[in-house]
Amino acid sequence: AQSVTQPDIHITVSEGASLELRCNYSYGATPYLFWYVQSPGQGLQLLLKYFSGDTLVQGIKGFEAEFKRSQSSFNLRKPSVHWSDAAEYFCAVGAPGGKLIFGQGTELSVKP
Amino acid sequence: EAGVAQSPRYKIIEKRQSVAFWCNPISGHATLYWYQQILGQGPKLLIQFQNNGVVDDSQLPKDRFSAERLKGVDSTLKIQPAKLEDSAVYLCASSLLRGGPFYGYTFGSGTRLTVV
Numbered sequence: 001a002q003s004v005t006q007p008d009i010h011i012t013v014s015e016g017a018s019l020e021l022r023c024n025y026s027y028g029a030t031p032y033l034f035w036y037v038q039s040p041g042q043g044l045q046l047l048l049k050y051f052s053g054d055t056l057v058q059g060i061k062g063f064e065a066e067f068k069r070s071q072s073s074f075n076l077r078k079p080s081v082h083w084s085d086a087a088e089y090f091c092a093v094g095a096p097g098g099k100l101i102f103g104q105g106t107e108l109s110v111k112p
Numbered sequence: 113e114a115g116v117a118q119s120p121r122y123k124i125i126e127k128r129q130s131v132a133f134w135c136n137p138i139s140g141h142a143t144l145y146w147y148q149q150i151l152g153q154g155p156k157l158l159i160q161f162q163n164n165g166v167v168d169d170s171q172l173p174k175d176r177f178s179a180e181r182l183k184g185v186d187s188t189l190k191i192q193p194a195k196l197e198d199s200a201v202y203l204c205a206s207s208l209l210r211g212g213p214f215y216g217y218t219f220g221s222g223t224r225l226t227v228v
Binding site: 004032034036041042043044045046049051090092094096097098099100101102103104105 | 116143145147152153154155156157160167168203205207213214217219220221222224
């Protein structure tokens, strides 16, 4: 069965520092992978997605993610974090038919 | 392009009462999803419609939850009777059918339900 694990429940980084959020997935075939961001009281906004091709994917707001099949990982990175990046981040894998299976999320706090 | 519309934004009810949520997907999106997001967890699919037919309702607690999508456009999710553990954010999403199952996948802002 497909599943997604986000090992870090909460991460705190200083403004301007680099960020990496971890995501590991379990899926039998080539996965469809997604990263979403959710601000308090808001819905889910798509940051980026991987379907096929180049394993380094660029997204919105300066985020990027790298698909590593050998490690079953799809980690999210940003070179310099801004205070407005504080939010909850969800990694998801797309199951056949359109269902998204989400990890439990990583809450990001940004120190001034 | 208008997004996925949901109402109400917030709802507080007592246990054993009933409640209904409404979703209007993006125009032209054939597929509609309802997800439940319990505090501290990722969203979990409750039910998926394609046009006005149910594709997947395997995770829907059918003894208390029901959903319909009349005319293949907007949708209503109902809980009757509500339990304390139903407190969650209910997210609606829609996607285009052509181009693949994840093309144009868009979430609404959600309805936050508190059962007291």
